[in-house]
Amino acid sequence: MTLQKRLLGWLADAALILYFVFALFPIAWMVILSLKPTNQLFSTYFSFSPTFDGYRTVLGDSEGIPFVRFFVNSLVVSVGAVVLSLVVGLPAAYASARWRFKGSENLMFTLLSFRFAPELTVIIPLFVLYQKLGLFDTYVGMIWVLQLVTLPLIVWIMRSYFADLTPELEQAALLDGYSRKQAFFKVALPLVKPGVAAVSLLAFIFAWNNFVFPLILTSNEAQTVTVGALSFLGGDRPKYNLTAAAALVSVVPPLLLALTIQRYLVRGLSFGAVKS
Amino acid sequence: MIRLEGVHKTYGKTTALDGLDLEVQEGEFFCLLGPSGAGKTTTLKTVAGLEQPDSGTVELDGKDMAGVEPYDRGVAMCFESYALYPHRSAYDNLASPLRSPRHRLPAAEARERIGAIAELLGISGLLDRPVGQLSNGQRQRVALGRVLVRPARAFLLDEPLSHLDAKLRQQMRAELKAIGAVRRTTTLYVTHDSLEALALGDRIGVIRDGRIVQTGTREEIWHRPFDTEVARAFGRPRINLLPGVIASDGGFRSADGKVELPLGVPVRENTDVLVGVRPRDITINGPGHELTGTVYVTEVLGRSVEVTVRLGEQQVSLVAPRADTAGLRPDDPVRLTVRPENLLLFEADRPERPGRRIESTR
Amino acid sequence: MRLALRPYFLIIPALLLTCGILYPFGLGLYYTLFDFSASKPQPDMVRFENYETVFTQEAFWNSAWVTVLYAVGAAAVETVLGVAVALLLHRSSIVGRVLEKILILPLMIAPVIAAIMWKLMLQPSVGVINYLLKPFGLGGVQWTDTPTGALLSSIAVDVWVYTPFVAILALAGLRSLPTSPFEAAAVDGAGWWYTFRRLTLPMLWPYVLVAVIFRFMDSLKVFDIIYALTEGGPGDSTVVLQIRAYLEAIRFQRYSFGISYTIVLWAVVYLAAMVLVRHLGKIQRKAAEVSK
Numbered sequence A: 001m002t003l004q005k006r007l008l009g010w011l012a013d014a015a016l017i018l019y020f021v022f023a024l025f026p027i028a029w030m031v032i033l034s035l036k037p038t039n040q041l042f043s044t045y046f047s048f049s050p051t052f053d054g055y056r057t058v059l060g061d062s063e064g065i066p067f068v069r070f071f072v073n074s075l076v077v078s079v080g081a082v083v084l085s086l087v088v089g090l091p092a093a094y095a096s097a098r099w100r101f102k103g104s105e106n107l108m109f110t111l112l113s114f115r116f117a118p119e120l121t122v123i124i125p126l127f128v129l130y131q132k133l134g135l136f137d138t139y140v141g142m143i144w145v146l147q148l149v150t151l152p153l154i155v156w157i158m159r160s161y162f163a164d165l166t167p168e169l170e171q172a173a174l175l176d177g178y179s180r181k182q183a184f185f186k187v188a189l190p191l192v193k194p195g196v197a198a199v200s201l202l203a204f205i206f207a208w209n210n211f212v213f214p215l216i217l218t219s220n221e222a223q224t225v226t227v228g229a230l231s232f233l234g235g236d237r238p239k240y241n242l243t244a245a246a247a248l249v250s251v252v253p254p255l256l257l258a259l260t261i262q263r264y265l266v267r268g269l270s271f272g273a274v275k276s
Numbered sequence B: 001m002i003r004l005e006g007v008h009k010t011y012g013k014t015t016a017l018d019g020l021d022l023e024v025q026e027g028e029f030f031c032l033l034g035p036s037g038a039g040k041t042t043t044l045k046t047v048a049g050l051e052q053p054d055s056g057t058v059e060l061d062g063k064d065m066a067g068v069e070p071y072d073r074g075v076a077m078c079f080e081s082y083a084l085y086p087h088r089s090a091y092d093n094l095a096s097p098l099r100s101p102r103h104r105l106p107a108a109e110a111r112e113r114i115g116a117i118a119e120l121l122g123i124s125g126l127l128d129r130p131v132g133q134l135s136n137g138q139r140q141r142v143a144l145g146r147v148l149v150r151p152a153r154a155f156l157l158d159e160p161l162s163h164l165d166a167k168l169r170q171q172m173r174a175e176l177k178a179i180g181a182v183r184r185t186t187t188l189y190v191t192h193d194s195l196e197a198l199a200l201g202d203r204i205g206v207i208r209d210g211r212i213v214q215t216g217t218r219e220e221i222w223h224r225p226f227d228t229e230v231a232r233a234f235g236r237p238r239i240n241l242l243p244g245v246i247a248s249d250g251g252f253r254s255a256d257g258k259v260e261l262p263l264g265v266p267v268r269e270n271t272d273v274l275v276g277v278r279p280r281d282i283t284i285n286g287p288g289h290e291l292t293g294t295v296y297v298t299e300v301l302g303r304s305v306e307v308t309v310r311l312g313e314q315q316v317s318l319v320a321p322r323a324d325t326a327g328l329r330p331d332d333p334v335r336l337t338v339r340p341e342n343l344l345l346f347e348a349d350r351p352e353r354p355g356r357r358i359e360s361t362r
Numbered sequence C: 001m002r003l004a005l006r007p008y009f010l011i012i013p014a015l016l017l018t019c020g021i022l023y024p025f026g027l028g029l030y031y032t033l034f035d036f037s038a039s040k041p042q043p044d045m046v047r048f049e050n051y052e053t054v055f056t057q058e059a060f061w062n063s064a065w066v067t068v069l070y071a072v073g074a075a076a077v078e079t080v081l082g083v084a085v086a087l088l089l090h091r092s093s094i095v096g097r098v099l100e101k102i103l104i105l106p107l108m109i110a111p112v113i114a115a116i117m118w119k120l121m122l123q124p125s126v127g128v129i130n131y132l133l134k135p136f137g138l139g140g141v142q143w144t145d146t147p148t149g150a151l152l153s154s155i156a157v158d159v160w161v162y163t164p165f166v167a168i169l170a171l172a173g174l175r176s177l178p179t180s181p182f183e184a185a186a187v188d189g190a191g192w193w194y195t196f197r198r199l200t201l202p203m204l205w206p207y208v209l210v211a212v213i214f215r216f217m218d219s220l221k222v223f224d225i226i227y228a229l230t231e232g233g234p235g236d237s238t239v240v241l242q243i244r245a246y247l248e249a250i251r252f253q254r255y256s257f258g259i260s261y262t263i264v265l266w267a268v269v270y271l272a273a274m275v276l277v278r279h280l281g282k283i284q285r286k287a288a289e290v291s292k
Helices: A002-034 A053-059 A067-098 A102-116 A119-133 A139-164 A168-176 A180-191 A193-209 A212-217 A225-231 A240-269 B040-048 B090-099 B107-121 B136-148 B166-176 B180-184 B194-200 B218-223 B228-233 C002-031 C049-056 C058-090 C094-100 C111-122 C128-136 C147-176 C180-187 C192-220 C224-229 C241-251 C255-291
Strands: B002-011 B014-024 B029-033 B055-060 B075-078 B154-158 B186-191 B203-208 B211-216 B240-246 B252-254 B272-277 B282-284 B289-301 B304-311 B314-321 B333-338 B344-347
Touching (some): A002 C058, A002 C094, A053 A067, A053 A240, A067 A102, A067 A193, A067 C002, A102 C002, A102 C255, A119 A212, A119 C241, A139 A193, A139 C002, A168 A180, A168 B040, A168 B090, A193 A225, A212 A225, A225 A240, A225 C111, B002 B040, B014 B211, B029 B194, B040 B055, B040 B075, B040 B154, B040 B186, B075 B136, B090 B107, B090 B136, B136 B154, B166 B194, B203 B218, B203 B228, B211 B218, B211 B228, B228 B272, B282 B314, B289 B314, B304 B333, C002 C255, C049 C255, C058 C094, C058 C192, C058 C241, C111 C128, C111 C224, C224 C241, C241 C255
Parallel strands (some): B029 B186, B075 B154, B154 B186
Antiparallel strands (some): B002 B055, B203 B211, B240 B272
16 A cells, blocks of 8 residues: 555656656756857757857847847836836726726726737837837837736736725724825735736736737837747757847746745736636 | 614625614723624724715714814724734734824833733733734734833723633633723723623623613613513623513503513503513522422532522523522422512513513503 | 815826727728728728728638637646646646746746757758657658648647746646635645546636636737747648738838738737637636635
8 A cells, every 4th residue: 555655656757757757847048059169060969069159149149139128128018017017007907906996897898808809909009000100119109009918917916905905994093083195005016016026026026027919019228038038949050059148038037036026926917717 | 982873884785783872981991792794893893984874973072073083083993803003012003092193102111011911811922923823812912012102082992802712711801990091081891791891891882783782870771671682691600581461450461471570660451561570589488479480401600609599481590699599409399489579570571682671650 | 075086197108008008099090991001192081991901811721720729729728737737736836836937937938049959949841849859760751841740830839839837827726726626635645636627627617717818819819929939831831810910011012912911910809809708707617615
């Protein structure tokens, strides 16, 4: 019995390890590929003399692709989009968690529908519109359109955090003599701070990882890493080591952030539909 | 002074307050008693301005409070859920009102005040602890302290003793009214515990389904309960209620005809009634009208004994001194006596409402 | 009065921003009634002609078919694999506890980057996958250069990225299940399979279904992975609806026509959502009964 159980345990662990090989091998392979020197690219697989030349080329902008600028652009538009969504979304999330009123449910469901709307429905008109308004290939234009990604996420999840918070804490603050604004900033907000941090990071990751918006709405000045990394694949003889290095550089920020907010991810990923 | 008049409040389809009228006098300690869901907490929150009534008026010290924000009403409230700030220490929770723009005190003065209140409530040793590390009873005392720490037009206390252990509750019950601030301040105290209401309330209001059923001093509520449900709410063991009819001689006859009692109230013959008598008003071999029955069960309650006696098909319980019940065993015959002036007469209970008390002519 | 108006002030900024996003959406809807394109900047009203063209085009039905194949395939594999991984992790063996910490990684990689990574690995002549398969006599597979291969490869990338999503939600579900039914079953001597079929699965299903709904609706509007991996090729074999819309609107600059495609896709996603969410409600009620 115990032997059988232990065998089954090993079998289960083996199955798990098999899955994780599948999940992690591509990342490991990118690391290997990115360290290859160009002249050994197609001649060997695992044995080669590792070099950081690939990273140097990518970060030195020497292929005519200003990757560092793309990286900065990604940073600026993602942070900008999250900050705008927080400023606009937190009050809305709070209001719709605390008061049931007509407009709020409509707003909430409109926001939810953004989550499932095909991006191109909005982008193509925006493409035309941005050309006219001079927003094409600008930070402002990108931050605006990224609201489609960050705003629903922040509003829906923060609403579920606020709803979990008993309103009596703020009521007690009111009776202690604080105004409603103070009750929000001194009582409610500090209590949902972990939620705000987690959802901001998640929204940042989603904004960073977005591809369609910068693909169509930027060309050079405001282009981001996701589009930039793809351009290493172009050309007659694609430089695989450079592509791999670019891909790795562009996934470092989201991966690092993801590992820090793991605990809060479930609520974030499912829009609060499954409470942790 | 707190005055509510015709206050209605609904949440969606459920009615919380259904035309509630209530008046608490200046400096009075008023207990609002009722089961959960009766509208007690909603009443407090309406007074505090945390809930807006759908209709009706709320007055504090004679001023209409419509449109007045909670922080401008000058009332302090102790929440049943404590509503303490979980991320702060007990001290900071107590200090919260004294740091607000409306009740600000210099830090030194605030420290002194908090120290005194903490001493009073026996939580001096806990002030540095985060609220998360306190037991429910300790939290409840901190919540009470946050109310008492600053002057208020009125105190609104929502079951402030419910989470204390039995011994501490009894002690606090005795001490609460002696606290100077409480003695001076109009207090609306909500509880579901009738003993607490009887012990504390200058006056008691019984609330049911969002309305006040009866208001009065403890004597009035005890001796002249509005209906059978109010009568049942006060006193343990519960009041005995025997069903029967009015006989041709104007007396009471139980449904099975085995119990007959004289009544001093003129009621039409054959009316269905309930006759109520409190367990402590029944004596064994005392003066008064006599009834014979058999002992069903006895239970010792310290110095007295609760005896359940079968009278025909009815059972009545009574509480008697131990000496009177010595040697009583189940199925022993026993002679009970009741004084007619201790009898309460009610209409029979109906599905739509409990039977109301029929006024005696005395 | 003043009190009743307060929440409206708080949502006004969000409302404005939402309108700012709704405006291009409405504009897009409006454009579909015209024959707006780069070659015709002064468009004429054509009413529903664009939609008629969409529905009579063979290319549309091809794209719709490919999209459904992709979505069903990806969602199905991810569900089975994700739940399996969750169940294995739920045992919390030492190996499992270590691996759980990195479960999230593929999900946090931009899908387009994931596609790039896989494209490098799937390259027929120099890719590492074919190299690793050579000992098994499987070298030289034309992964993305055959119609079936291209679709399967795209689905594989989707599975690689999104299986952790299903696994994370399912694992959270497993951990929140009430323990008493399982204790009762253990006392009754129920076997592993019986417990799984009669208790775990029905109670877990609402959590899994949430994940499936998200995955299915997301894969209906897949774009990044296919754009980077196959660009719709070879031929039209992986031209899903959003790729088709992209080609029409951006490549060929037939704006009105391209948007018409996305509107149709949006309607499909919306309908799918309605059906699935209603189903979810039913499942949740059933699960609540089981856990009693």
